[in-house]
Amino acid sequence: MKIEETLQLAAETAGVGTWHLTLPENELRSSPRCREIFGLSADAAFRYEDFLSAVHPDDRALVEAMVEHALDPKGTGLYELDYRVLYPDGTVRWVGGKGKAFFEEQNGQRVATRFIGTVLDRTERRKIQDALIEAEKLAVTGRLAASIAHEIRNPVDAVMSLLYLIRSESSETKRSEYIEQAEGELSRVAEIATNTLRFYQDPAGLTTFDLADLADTVLNLFRGRISTSRVKVQAELPRGVFVSAPQGELRQVVANLVGNALDAMPTGGRLILRIRKFVNSRTGKQCVRLTVADTGIGMSPEVLARVFEAFYTTKGAAGNGLGLWLSLEILKRCGSSMQVRSAVGRGTVFELSLEGAEPKIRS
Structure with a gap:
C-alpha cells in the first residue's frame, strides 16, 4: 500500500475528510468522507462552487475571507476555521477546517498553486461548547449580581443614615443638605440599575x-x-x-x-x-x-x-x-x-x- 493510501485510510478511519484544490483553475478533489461531512453521498460530484454553496449563508463571507487570506502570497498560507454548513434537507452542522496553501514563483511573483486541507464534523463538540458558554454566562450573571448587590448596598446604607439624621436635625439648612445628599445616593442606585440593564437588553x-x-x-x-x-x-x-x-x-x-x-x-x-x-x-x-x-x-x-x-x-x-x-x-x-x-x-x-x-x- 502506498504512503498516500495509508494516510488516506487513516484519515477516513478517524472521520477526517480531505480535500485538494488546484489553482487557479479551482479544481477541487475531495475524499468520500469530506463529501459526507457536507451532507452529500460519498460518490457525489463536489466542486469548489458546491463547497461555497454548502457553507451557511451567515458564515460564507467569513469563510471566503479566510480562504483569501490563506492564498495571499504575503501571508503564511495557513487556514483554520470553524463554520456552519447547510445540508440539502436544511440540517445545520458545524465543520472544523484546516488547510495550507503552497506557492510557486511565476514570472517573478509568488503565486498560490495548491491548497490542501482537512475537514472534521464538530457539531457535537460545538453543542458541548455552547452548553459551557451558557453555563458560564449564568455564572457571570451570578457574579455580577453579587457585585451589583454590593454596589447598591453602600448608597442605600447612606440614604438610611441620612434619613435618620434628617429626622433628628432641627436646622432647616442641614436638613436640606442631607436631603440633597440622599438624592445623590439614590441617583447612584438608579445609575447602577441602568448600567445593569444594558448587559441584558442589547440587541442580538x-x-x-x-x-x-x-x-x-x-x-x-x-x-x-x-x-x-x-x-x-x-x-x-x-x-x-x-x-x-x-x-x-x-x-x-x-x-x-x-x-x-x-x-x-x-x-x-x-x-x-x-x-x-x-x-x-x-x-x-x-x-x-x-x-x-x-x-x-x-x-x-x-x-x-x-x-x-x-x-x-x-x-x-x-x-x-x-x-x-x-x-x-x-x-x-x-x-x-x-x-x-x-x-x-x-x-x-x-x-x-x-x-x-x-x-x-x-x-
Missing part, C-alpha cells in the same frame, strides 16, 4: 456603538470595588470611536477582564483602559484596539501559555477557568482577536482587536 448580533460608552458602563459597575481597593484608574477613552460587535457579549468580555485585573491587585495598583485606532496592515481595514492592563501580580510563562484553556484556573475554588476561554470564543465568533502579555510582579496587558465602524445615522 453585531451592532455599531461607541466603545467608550461600553467601557464607561463597565467601570461604573466596578466603581465601588475600585474605590475600596486602592486601585487608581487610568482611562484613555476618546469618544467617537465606533466598533461593530455583539455589544452585550463584548461588555461581558470587558467586565471579565476588569474583574480579573482587580483580583490581581489585592493591595492596590493601577488599572488602565485605553482605546486606540489602527489600520490592519494585512487587510487595510480600520480597526480599534481596546487595552485592559493592570500593575498586579502578573503571570508566569507556564500560566500564560494556558491562560485561554477551558477549566484552567489559578484561583482554586474561587474560579472555574471558563472566563477567559469564553471571552476568546466570543471575540473569535465576531472576527475579532485578543492577545495577552504578562510578567510576574509587573502586571498583565490584554489587547482586544476589533473591527472599526462608521456610526449609523438614524433617520
